Amino acid sequence: MLENKTILVTGSSRGIGAATARLAHEYGANVVLHGKTESVELRILAQKLNCPYIYCDVADENSVKREISRLGSIDILVNNAGINPSKTFMELTSDDWHGIFETNVFGAVNFSKAVIPEMIEKKYGKIINIASVKGYDSVAGKPAYAASKAAVMRLTSSMAEELAPYGILVNAIAPGFVNTEMTKATMSPIILKQIGKIPLKRMARAEEIAGTILFLASDKADYITGQTIVVDGGYSLV
Secondary structure, eight states: OOTTOEEEESSOSSHHHHHHHHHHHHTTOEEEEEESSOOHHHHHHHHHHTOOEEEOOTTOHHHHHHHHHTSOOOSEEEEOOOOOOOOOTTTOOHHHHHHHHHHHTHHHHHHHHHHHHHHHHHTOEEEEEEOOGGGTSOOTTOHHHHHHHHHHHHHHHHHHHHHGGGTEEEEEEEEOOBOSHHHHHTOOHHHHHHHTTOTTSSOBOHHHHHHHHHHHHSGGGTTOOSOEEEESTTGGGO
């Protein structure tokens, strides 16, 4: 399905990123992992998949450029790295807002800008950004996260229009609640109430989100660009 393709997944030491990397490996892709630091989880996954990894802060443009320069050609980029703090509007500081946008939005910008020149040269590339249903429907306690994910959606559609002439497709996935460590760390009575409203009566597994990501990465999605695909178990219907 992804034979002879090289895929770089940011934030791939755990959660959706790790699930995407594992499934891409099963599909025959050459996988490159990424973490903010050289964590134990990152090294173990790289060993299991027998693949290279890089580590840097996605918000540091120069570090991103340096790490990308060490790699060969990237065919598919999955901008998955993100943070999801739980703070109310009045609790959020200016530093909080900057930190969330620097990771969730500028992280995608930095990695995309680093790989796009070579994609333009070969007239092929796929970029998949990870947004969230909270970019459509916010919840109390996460205004900065919701705003950052709405920005990712608009970034996706703008990039898609600009890059289409070069054969580069840009799409986004908007997951609902996913059973990951990040979700568990931000659990609250409000979140639990929202999870209870999901028509399928459960959170998604990270592997289910990964499957949609890799559909967009495959040649089955060669006529899809500029779209945000919602994968939320019907949550947005209620």
